[in-house]
Amino acid sequence: MDVIAGYSIAAVLAALAAAFGSAFVRGLTGFGMAILIVPILALALSPVHAVLVTNFLSVFIGVSEIRRLLREAERSAWFIIAMVAVTTPVGLYALSLTTPAIARVVIAFIALSAFMAILLPRRRAAHHHPATTGGVGLLSGLMTGYAGMPGPPVVPYYVGRDIPRETAKASMLLIFTCASSVGLASGAAIGVLEWKLALLAALLFPAVLLGNWLGNKASGRIGDRSWRICVGMVLGGAAAAALWKAFV
Template sequence: MDALAGFTALQLALALGAALAAGFVRGLAGFGLSVVLVPVLQLTMAPQLAVFVGLVSLSLIALTDLGRIRRDADRSSVPFVLVAVAATPLGLWALNALSADLARVLIALVSLGAFVLVVAPMGPLRLPRPVALPLAGIATGFLGGFAGMPGPGMGPFYLRGSFAPRAARASMMAIFLVLSPLSVAFFWWRGVGSWRELVLAALLFPAVLAGDWLGHHAFGRVTTRQWQVATGAVLAVTAMVALGRLL
């Protein structure tokens, strides 16, 4: 297929494996698709294009979550997404302004930060929600635009807050449902991404969908503590792999 010219069979196989794993993480945790997928893709393509493919994948899988969002999402997702949308252009500007090498390093560091922010002890100090929400929303919008990874920004707010796992997961899915298509549209308008990357995202989508189904199935079988530990462990492995390949 002409649209996939330049990708080797090994690269496509690696991308499909990453898409399956990314879908599983996302189905289990409610976020993490781009955290797994983008660091793998950006080792074989420009960071901006890897982010674009990740955002298209997020947009497609988010369409399957409408029922869960209506049923389970917390009301905090509405003001949260408004703040994140306002901050997204800053991340998109940074992605296009920085060099490819620096963007690769920073994207890998975002993967590491997702793990640290979710599982590292925060001490007794806990920010009140009216303060934590806008800070997390700004981080979510910036990281979504810069690395195609809104999850590390919203993860600490929903995973470490007083939210039930089902509500936290559905709330993050609601935020992805709004942010991802907007970012894809902005990338396309700026000329970042082409039909080649859209075809690649479409080919990866069945693997993402299969992994997402497995993740949702696993979510219904684990306790709250098991869910938190599994999410942190997957993010830790992803961060170590991304940093190890760069080093």
């Protein structure tokens, strides 16, 4: 039996569970939804459709809390967003020139580098040279187009600095919301965006709202050190999964 947009009940239930779990991690750490939900959605959808559904969900949840993100995000987020908008199409073009095997290896090593960067000692809040910020935006845009994952360059940039947790989370989430919007626009431009994907995302959105709310509550109850450990664990798991997919 099929349900909305032609997806089976089993596929929708699995997607709901994935949406809830990944949104909880998002609320807890400030990132990780795409890293966790895309592989699960790709079991029932094509990889491109899985990324686009995730982009819809990221935009939906980002818009729902946009006032908080705008209020608490660091100004550097806007510079990174501008760079993401410019370089995402370049990432898409680079992806079209490489084989899937090479792409998996590149993505795996980028994810591993992000995990290693998060282990470095925290830097002072003032330590963010414009060239560093621009480089983060450049890499984030390339990764958005190449893998639908803007996070690997952005997370170490904010979490690795000695700034308030809420500032780091809001900055990352504002960037990811805008990057997802760019991803949807790119999908529409190249003709792979189907509007039934928005319907599926709308069906999954209540689970995302609930998971994100619970994750935010959990984040407020743990200390800064525990929060950074959670961030490191999510990045480490993502790096391990990417390496396994690339070489196994």
